[in-house]
Amino acid sequence: MRPNALGRTIAGLIVVAGLTAGSVATAGTSFAATATTARTAAAAQPAAAAATQNFGLTTAEAKNVQEFLADYWGYTDTIDGQLGTNSWKAFQRCLARYWGYTGAIDGDPGTNTIKALQRLLADDYGYTGAIDGVAGSGTRAAFKRFAA
Incomplete structure:
Protein backbone atom coordinates (compact mmCIF):
# COMPACT_ATOMS: atom_id res chain seq x y z
CA MET A 1 0.00 0.00 0.00
CA ARG A 2 1.27 3.44 -0.80
CA PRO A 3 1.58 5.95 2.09
CA ASN A 4 -1.23 8.10 0.66
CA ALA A 5 -3.53 5.09 0.31
CA LEU A 6 -2.63 3.94 3.81
CA GLY A 7 -3.59 7.36 5.20
CA ARG A 8 -6.95 7.24 3.42
CA THR A 9 -7.60 3.71 4.70
CA ILE A 10 -6.83 4.71 8.29
CA ALA A 11 -8.96 7.83 7.94
CA GLY A 12 -11.77 5.70 6.53
CA LEU A 13 -11.54 3.26 9.44
CA ILE A 14 -11.64 6.14 11.90
CA VAL A 15 -14.75 7.52 10.19
CA VAL A 16 -16.42 4.08 10.21
CA ALA A 17 -15.54 3.61 13.89
CA GLY A 18 -16.87 7.08 14.67
CA LEU A 19 -20.09 6.46 12.81
CA THR A 20 -20.54 3.12 14.53
CA ALA A 21 -19.92 4.67 17.93
CA GLY A 22 -22.26 7.52 17.04
CA SER A 23 -24.93 5.06 15.96
CA VAL A 24 -24.63 3.17 19.23
CA ALA A 25 -24.77 6.42 21.21
CA THR A 26 -27.72 7.61 19.16
CA ALA A 27 -29.50 4.30 19.63
CA GLY A 28 -29.13 4.68 23.38
CA THR A 29 -30.24 8.29 23.24
CA SER A 30 -33.18 7.56 20.99
CA PHE A 31 -34.27 4.77 23.30
CA ALA A 32 -34.04 7.12 26.28
CA ALA A 33 -35.96 9.81 24.41
CA THR A 34 -38.65 7.29 23.51
CA ALA A 35 -38.97 6.18 27.14
CA THR A 36 -39.09 9.81 28.30
CA THR A 37 -41.66 10.63 25.65
CA ALA A 38 -43.76 7.65 26.72
CA ARG A 39 -43.61 8.73 30.38
CA THR A 40 -44.48 12.30 29.43
CA ALA A 41 -47.42 11.13 27.33
CA ALA A 42 -48.62 8.87 30.14
CA ALA A 43 -48.33 11.70 32.65
CA ALA A 44 -50.27 14.00 30.33
CA GLN A 45 -53.23 11.61 30.19
CA PRO A 46 -54.60 12.34 33.67
CA ALA A 47 -54.29 16.04 33.04
CA ALA A 48 -56.24 15.69 29.83
CA ALA A 49 -58.84 13.56 31.59
CA ALA A 50 -59.10 16.11 34.38
CA ALA A 51 -59.50 18.96 31.90
CA THR A 52 -63.13 17.98 31.28
CA GLN A 53 -64.89 15.37 33.38
CA ASN A 54 -68.65 15.17 32.94
CA PHE A 55 -69.05 11.71 34.54
CA GLY A 56 -71.62 10.62 31.98
CA LEU A 57 -73.62 13.84 31.79
CA THR A 58 -74.79 15.09 28.43
Whole structure:
Protein backbone atom coordinates (compact mmCIF):
# COMPACT_ATOMS: atom_id res chain seq x y z
CA MET A 1 0.00 0.00 0.00
CA ARG A 2 1.27 3.44 -0.80
CA PRO A 3 1.58 5.95 2.09
CA ASN A 4 -1.23 8.10 0.66
CA ALA A 5 -3.53 5.09 0.31
CA LEU A 6 -2.63 3.94 3.81
CA GLY A 7 -3.59 7.36 5.20
CA ARG A 8 -6.95 7.24 3.42
CA THR A 9 -7.60 3.71 4.70
CA ILE A 10 -6.83 4.71 8.29
CA ALA A 11 -8.96 7.83 7.94
CA GLY A 12 -11.77 5.70 6.53
CA LEU A 13 -11.54 3.26 9.44
CA ILE A 14 -11.64 6.14 11.90
CA VAL A 15 -14.75 7.52 10.19
CA VAL A 16 -16.42 4.08 10.21
CA ALA A 17 -15.54 3.61 13.89
CA GLY A 18 -16.87 7.08 14.67
CA LEU A 19 -20.09 6.46 12.81
CA THR A 20 -20.54 3.12 14.53
CA ALA A 21 -19.92 4.67 17.93
CA GLY A 22 -22.26 7.52 17.04
CA SER A 23 -24.93 5.06 15.96
CA VAL A 24 -24.63 3.17 19.23
CA ALA A 25 -24.77 6.42 21.21
CA THR A 26 -27.72 7.61 19.16
CA ALA A 27 -29.50 4.30 19.63
CA GLY A 28 -29.13 4.68 23.38
CA THR A 29 -30.24 8.29 23.24
CA SER A 30 -33.18 7.56 20.99
CA PHE A 31 -34.27 4.77 23.30
CA ALA A 32 -34.04 7.12 26.28
CA ALA A 33 -35.96 9.81 24.41
CA THR A 34 -38.65 7.29 23.51
CA ALA A 35 -38.97 6.18 27.14
CA THR A 36 -39.09 9.81 28.30
CA THR A 37 -41.66 10.63 25.65
CA ALA A 38 -43.76 7.65 26.72
CA ARG A 39 -43.61 8.73 30.38
CA THR A 40 -44.48 12.30 29.43
CA ALA A 41 -47.42 11.13 27.33
CA ALA A 42 -48.62 8.87 30.14
CA ALA A 43 -48.33 11.70 32.65
CA ALA A 44 -50.27 14.00 30.33
CA GLN A 45 -53.23 11.61 30.19
CA PRO A 46 -54.60 12.34 33.67
CA ALA A 47 -54.29 16.04 33.04
CA ALA A 48 -56.24 15.69 29.83
CA ALA A 49 -58.84 13.56 31.59
CA ALA A 50 -59.10 16.11 34.38
CA ALA A 51 -59.50 18.96 31.90
CA THR A 52 -63.13 17.98 31.28
CA GLN A 53 -64.89 15.37 33.38
CA ASN A 54 -68.65 15.17 32.94
CA PHE A 55 -69.05 11.71 34.54
CA GLY A 56 -71.62 10.62 31.98
CA LEU A 57 -73.62 13.84 31.79
CA THR A 58 -74.79 15.09 28.43
CA THR A 59 -73.80 18.60 27.41
CA ALA A 60 -77.27 19.85 28.35
CA GLU A 61 -77.10 18.22 31.79
CA ALA A 62 -73.60 19.61 32.38
CA LYS A 63 -74.88 23.08 31.43
CA ASN A 64 -77.54 22.69 34.16
CA VAL A 65 -74.78 21.93 36.66
CA GLN A 66 -72.76 24.94 35.48
CA GLU A 67 -75.84 27.19 35.83
CA PHE A 68 -76.29 25.92 39.41
CA LEU A 69 -72.60 26.59 40.09
CA ALA A 70 -72.87 30.07 38.55
CA ASP A 71 -75.94 30.90 40.63
CA TYR A 72 -74.57 29.72 43.98
CA TRP A 73 -70.86 28.87 43.93
CA GLY A 74 -68.97 31.57 42.07
CA TYR A 75 -68.61 29.86 38.70
CA THR A 76 -67.92 32.64 36.19
CA ASP A 77 -66.65 30.73 33.18
CA THR A 78 -68.60 29.88 30.03
CA ILE A 79 -71.67 27.71 30.38
CA ASP A 80 -70.61 25.29 27.68
CA GLY A 81 -71.59 21.89 29.07
CA GLN A 82 -67.97 20.87 29.70
CA LEU A 83 -67.21 20.39 33.38
CA GLY A 84 -63.61 21.53 33.41
CA THR A 85 -61.27 22.82 36.08
CA ASN A 86 -63.26 25.97 36.92
CA SER A 87 -66.54 24.04 37.09
CA TRP A 88 -64.98 21.55 39.50
CA LYS A 89 -63.41 24.31 41.60
CA ALA A 90 -66.85 25.82 42.09
CA PHE A 91 -68.30 22.37 42.84
CA GLN A 92 -65.52 21.73 45.35
CA ARG A 93 -66.48 24.95 47.16
CA CYS A 94 -70.02 23.60 47.49
CA LEU A 95 -68.81 20.15 48.54
CA ALA A 96 -66.44 21.67 51.11
CA ARG A 97 -69.21 23.74 52.65
CA TYR A 98 -71.87 21.03 52.96
CA TRP A 99 -70.59 17.56 52.04
CA GLY A 100 -67.30 17.00 53.87
CA TYR A 101 -64.83 17.76 51.12
CA THR A 102 -61.52 18.69 52.76
CA GLY A 103 -59.11 18.67 49.83
CA ALA A 104 -57.65 21.53 47.87
CA ILE A 105 -59.93 23.66 45.73
CA ASP A 106 -57.96 22.69 42.66
CA GLY A 107 -60.58 21.70 40.10
CA ASP A 108 -59.42 18.08 39.98
CA PRO A 109 -62.38 15.76 40.50
CA GLY A 110 -60.31 13.08 42.21
CA THR A 111 -61.23 10.52 44.82
CA ASN A 112 -61.98 12.97 47.64
CA THR A 113 -64.13 15.14 45.38
CA ILE A 114 -66.09 12.08 44.24
CA LYS A 115 -66.58 10.91 47.84
CA ALA A 116 -68.09 14.28 48.76
CA LEU A 117 -70.21 14.21 45.59
CA GLN A 118 -71.43 10.73 46.56
CA ARG A 119 -72.47 12.05 49.99
CA LEU A 120 -74.49 14.80 48.28
CA LEU A 121 -76.02 12.30 45.85
CA ALA A 122 -76.84 9.84 48.66
CA ASP A 123 -78.69 12.53 50.59
CA ASP A 124 -81.08 13.70 47.87
CA TYR A 125 -80.55 11.94 44.55
CA GLY A 126 -80.95 8.23 45.20
CA TYR A 127 -77.32 7.17 45.36
CA THR A 128 -77.16 3.97 47.42
CA GLY A 129 -73.62 2.76 46.73
CA ALA A 130 -70.51 2.97 48.83
CA ILE A 131 -68.85 6.30 49.52
CA ASP A 132 -65.70 5.06 47.83
CA GLY A 133 -64.61 7.87 45.51
CA VAL A 134 -65.23 5.81 42.38
CA ALA A 135 -67.60 7.37 39.86
CA GLY A 136 -69.21 4.10 38.83
CA SER A 137 -72.62 3.53 37.28
CA GLY A 138 -74.55 4.30 40.47
CA THR A 139 -72.71 7.58 41.00
CA ARG A 140 -73.21 8.52 37.35
CA ALA A 141 -76.94 7.73 37.44
CA ALA A 142 -77.44 9.81 40.59
CA PHE A 143 -75.35 12.64 39.10
CA LYS A 144 -77.70 12.62 36.08
CA ARG A 145 -80.65 13.02 38.46
CA PHE A 146 -78.86 15.90 40.18
CA ALA A 147 -78.25 17.55 36.79
CA ALA A 148 -81.82 17.13 35.52
